[in-house]
Amino acid sequence: MHVTIEENHSHPRLPDLLAAYHLLNEAEKGTPVTTVAGLPAAYRAEVEDPAAAFAADTVLLATPPGEDLPAGCVVLKAPDDGQAPEIKRLWVAPAARRKGIARALLTEALRRAAASRAAAVRLTVWNWREEPLALYRRLGFEPVASWDERPDLVCLEKPLDVVERLTPDAVRAHASGGLAALLVDAVVGGASVGFLAPLETAEAAAWWAGAADGAEEGVRDVWAAHGPDGQLTGAVTLVRAGAANGRHRGEIARLLVHRAARGRGLGYRLLATAEAHAAATGLTLLVLDTRTGSPAERLYRGAGWTAAGTIPDFAADPTGVPRATTLFYKRLG
Structure with a gap:
């Protein structure tokens, strides 16, 4: 499923989404009201004029495939x-839930926060909201000291890995260090990324040196993520088709997240960053392949990619055993 995310403070659907959020919120707090007019003044102002209420903020809306109107929203x-910037007003219409919309909204909000070079993102959630709490924890949010003393309110924060596009020289500078370590870690972890175990650091560094040459030639883009300590935690590359009849498409290659950094949504953010750049530079179709049944396959399906088919025994895993590969594509725009 491909969820369309847009930034819009003034979408005509936004007041309805915010109203539904606040009305349920008041009911759960034990202070139910039946209409927007009965909401506390601050919440009523958001519903009546969200463009003014959130003028300084980022408002994201999510539209499911095949639909014309957004079914979810979030405010950064x-x-x-x-x-730290704070995530507020995450809401998905009941009929559109369990389709990855909340995760897609959060992933985009986190990507934008990281792009602003924020060191962390925070949020609050009522302790009785078990499903949102579980989602936040899966994305790497952890409880912190409260900045809001209302009873039953849980304060969470997530340190952000900064995702940056690397210049060819930067790729070379990291080739034998953090980038090579990411590739070696992937092979040790059993990922099928084109190498057999054991992968020596020198061989991994040589691959990244070739990627730097591709970046210099304009056929490959490279992004890397690093934590607050500067250590590289993930990387992804986008390869542009060279044939004249394929210049509208690109390939996602070597999406890597260090095993110590997994479970925080970083893979989604790296993928979303590459997808956004591809769309912004005129590509309309992306392709990739990954080992069938792998965690990476689940990530791509969750990020809205479509499986085109499976090829048995297409590539060997790091131990040399042939494994099936699933081919994926995603249309942009």
Whole structure:
């Protein structure tokens, strides 16, 4: 399923989404109201004029495939007094739930926060909301000291890995260090990324040196993620088709997340970053392949990619055993 995410403070559907959020919120808090007019003034103002209420913030809406109107929203509040940006008003219409919309909204909000070079993102959630709590924890949010003393409110924060596009020189600078370590870690972890075990650092570094040459030639883009300590935690590359009749498409290659950094949504953010750049530079179709049944396959399906088919015994895993490969594609725009 491909969820369309857009930024829009003034979408005519946004007031309805915010109203549904606030009305349920008041009911769960034990102060139910039946209409927007009965909401507290601050919440009523958001519903009546979201463009004004969130003028300094990022408002994202999500539209399911085949639909004309958004079914979900989230607000990424601008940083205040040096604090981390805060995620607010995450809402998905009941009929559209369990389709990955909340994760897609959160992933895009996290990507944008990281692009602003924020060190972390925070949020609050009522302790009785078990499903949202579980989702936040899967994405790497952890409980922190409360900044809001309302009873039953849980304060969570997530340190952000910064995702940056690397210049060819930067790829070369990291080739024998962090980038090689990511590739070696992937092979040790059993990922089928084109190499057999054991993968020596020198061989991994040589592959990245070739990727740097491709970046210099304009046929490959490289992004890397690093944590607050500067250590590389993930990488992804986008390869542009060279044939004249294929210049509208690209291939996602070597999506890598270090095993110590998994479970925080970084793979989704790296993939979303490459997809956004591909669309912004005129590509309309992306392809990739991955080992059938792998965690990576589940990631791509969750990110809206479509399986085109499976080839048995297409590539060997790091131990040399032939494994099936699933081919995926995703249309952009």
